[in-house]
Amino acid sequence: MSKRQLLLLSSSNFHGHEYLQFAKDWIVDFLKKNNADKVLFIPYASAKPNSYGEYTEKVRSAMKDWNLEVTGIHESPNPVEAVKQAKAIFIGGGNTFLLLKTLYEQHLVEEIRSRVLDHGVPYIGSSAGTNVATHSIHTTNDMPIALPPTFYALQLIPFNINPHYLDPIPDSKHQGETRAERIKEFHYLNSNPVLGLREGSALLIDDDNSATLIGHTPAVVFSRENSHAEFPVDSDLRFLFSK
């Protein structure tokens, strides 16, 4: 069995589509290829109190029509054991800081890493769930509502992603930094390349064999040298692993 099977979505929502629907074929094909018809959903990015149930229902309801069985990790008395048994893992969006903090509190970081990297368990991330799959959450867009013990994350890939990547708004009067300026600040202190993944697109990784940009929108790669380059859909982004 090949290792490191990842589908990293910029977002769960894409303008004009119901929740996750724009990514239906990608998710279904990805899980089929990896022989998984059961998904362990991790709703820890949801900040709203007591919302894990409703969040999991939302995912369950979307995936039910795709013949996928969804279990929420909070339904298990032992989250580490739930990860150990998982046929596939999906971490959804919400707040990245809270998500990473909870993953550490529940002692899941090493376990998820091991399942994905050593055992080839397929991993789907969306938004915050994509941020935590990368080297670190230094390039999240979220508000820091909670403090994790470190910004270093699951490190399923050795670079960073900025999900919901946004181009500067033309003629904006706003004086806050643009997204590209924020990523430039990141690169003053950190050296990993950053993949700016616009909504509607995803990175599909099949171990070392391929890392393909899929979806509806091109992506931008920022490197520390302050160069940035646009990549159209279907681009091979394997070079990000060797930087």
Place this chain on the structure above:
Amino acid sequence: MSKRQLLLLSSSNFHGHEYLQFAKDWIVDFLKKNNADKVLFIPYASAKPNSYGEYTEKVRSAMKDWNLEVTGIHESPNPVEAVKQAKAIFIGGGNTFLLLKTLYEQHLVEEIRSRVLDHGVPYIGSSAGTNVATHSIHTTNDMPIALPPTFYALQLIPFNINPHYLDPIPDSKHQGETRAERIKEFHYLNSNPVLGLREGSALLIDDDNSATLIGHTPAVVFSRENSHAEFPVDSDLRFLFSK
């Protein structure tokens, strides 16, 4: 001498104005009232390597015409001593995470707090410099490019501020959270009220006597109960101290 003299700007830049110029009268009057003609500038929010000098020059050049003498804290061999001697303190914008981390590393948090709260040294903050003046940096807009030891900050006031506050963009197709949604996430986990300070406005605090919204734009107060209320310029916001 009265204690806790604060001028907290949403931003240093305001559309259509040169750096700090929109706030000239406020700054000049504020420092005059507090008998200060020398300003200690703290450029630690700047992420660009070796940029403290040029950042300080920018402030010095703006304030020179106002007959204010600016010293950069990095020009002093002993930053704690520089704060002890300061007649006024100005912390400028940049990256809030890096700023707070550096304030802790330089052992300045307690010292600045003491100067401002116990000795009445006037404090001007802008953007990140306003974030760190509040209870915590949980409501910054910045990218978390560096990890401070805690998100709790100078606590010169007992509530939070969201600088550069932005209203939702009408008809936006973007699926990332609006600013108001991010502040709502903050309130799921934290109880302090949040003042959403739009660019072009500031909060002027004269100890317990007054806390006045000044400037060109109304502000929004978010409370944990998820109510939010608009306040026009000149509003008395002292109630934020008693929540």
